[in-house]
Amino acid sequence: MKHNFWLLFSLWIFLIFVSACAQEKEVYLFTSFHEPANEGLRFLYSEDGVHWKSIPGIWLKPTLGKEKLMRDPSIAKGPDGTYHLVWTTSWKGDLGFGYASSKDLIHWSEQRTIPAMVHEPTTVNVWAPEIFYDDTEKEFIIVWASCIPGKFPSGEEENSNNHRLYYLTTKDFQSFSKTKLFFDPGFSVIDGVIVKRGINDYVLVFKDNTRPNRNLRVAFAKTPIGPFFNISEPFTGEFSEGPTVAKVKNDYLIYFDLYRKKIYGAMKTQDFAHFEDITKEIKIPNGHKHGTIIKVPVSIVENLKRQKE
Numbered sequence: 001m002k003h004n005f006w007l008l009f010s011l012w013i014f015l016i017f018v019s020a021c022a023q024e025k026e027v028y029l030f031t032s033f034h035e036p037a038n039e040g041l042r043f044l045y046s047e048d049g050v051h052w053k054s055i056p057g058i059w060l061k062p063t064l065g066k067e068k069l070m071r072d073p074s075i076a077k078g079p080d081g082t083y084h085l086v087w088t089t090s091w092k093g094d095l096g097f098g099y100a101s102s103k104d105l106i107h108w109s110e111q112r113t114i115p116a117m118v119h120e121p122t123t124v125n126v127w128a129p130e131i132f133y134d135d136t137e138k139e140f141i142i143v144w145a146s147c148i149p150g151k152f153p154s155g156e157e158e159n160s161n162n163h164r165l166y167y168l169t170t171k172d173f174q175s176f177s178k179t180k181l182f183f184d185p186g187f188s189v190i191d192g193v194i195v196k197r198g199i200n201d202y203v204l205v206f207k208d209n210t211r212p213n214r215n216l217r218v219a220f221a222k223t224p225i226g227p228f229f230n231i232s233e234p235f236t237g238e239f240s241e242g243p244t245v246a247k248v249k250n251d252y253l254i255y256f257d258l259y260r261k262k263i264y265g266a267m268k269t270q271d272f273a274h275f276e277d278i279t280k281e282i283k284i285p286n287g288h289k290h291g292t293i294i295k296v297p298v299s300i301v302e303n304l305k306r307q308k309e
Contacts, residue, residue: 024297031073031291045301049248051283056308064098064113065089072128074292086129097129132194143167145190156210157188165192194224195245203272204228205243215240218272235275242290257290
């Protein structure tokens with residue numbers, strides 16, 4: 001009897017060990033583009049979330065929209081392992097954003113335009129779609145900025161530059177919810193990124209796009225679609241945009257594009273109330289513009305690197 005017990009116990013320990021070994025190491029992946037944004041999707045990677053290296057190559061050349069651009073590429077991984085990418089296709093004139101999917105980030109589906117703002121034909125633009133997987137509702141939330149002239153009080157901005165955030169949801173990228181207003185803080189706002197901290201605890205990192213501000217703030221909510229409250233004061237200087245957030249151990253690292261200086265900046269926080277500037281600590285190769293940081297199996301990055309050897 002004792003012999004059988006120890007045999008089963010040893011087998012249980014062995015299975016736990018094998019399972020732990022089978023869990024592949026993950027690294028950070030950063031979607032990116034280079035100006036003038038007509039070449040296509042680029043990647044960076046990092047093992048520690050601070051020091052980044054370029055992965056050579058263009059991985060998806062844009063074919064959509066009036067200007068056929070790929071700006072602000074944002075990516076999320078679905079529960080089936082598929083990576084879903086959305087991006088800005090033109091500065092002005094498009095009523096939707098680009099979409100494609102991939103299992104390995106090398107081979108991509110046919111590119112499609114998601115017609116997010118066709119119900120508002122006077123829309124000036126569809127900028128910086130950000131994709132977020134809601135693991136509670138089991139659906140993807142896509143948030144972007146659009147300007148509809150005359151829709152909101154102008155405030156500091158001209159009618160053609162007075163943005164608000166909008167969103168839609170989808171479970172399969174075949175059918176989509178109706179577009180709805182996502183966030184109206186009472187001023188022009190773009191570049192909204194959703195961060196989940198815990199159950200019923202979400203943060204929105206966004207750009208206050210009014211003149212002369214053009215800096216980053218945060219707001220809070222109990223669901224990923226709001227309503228958002230407690231809008232913070234700016235935590236970056238002027239001319240900051242394109243935030244993305246990486247969880248590194250107990251810290252949240254907020255990366256952003258210091259577009260006048262043509263460099264990346266970064267802030268470290270644990271509570272989104274106190275921020276430490278770590279811009280001098282991060283290492284990002286020159287030329288990369290803002291996208292999204294996610295974690296991927298190291299084999300994904302190794303396969304990407306092998307394609308260019």
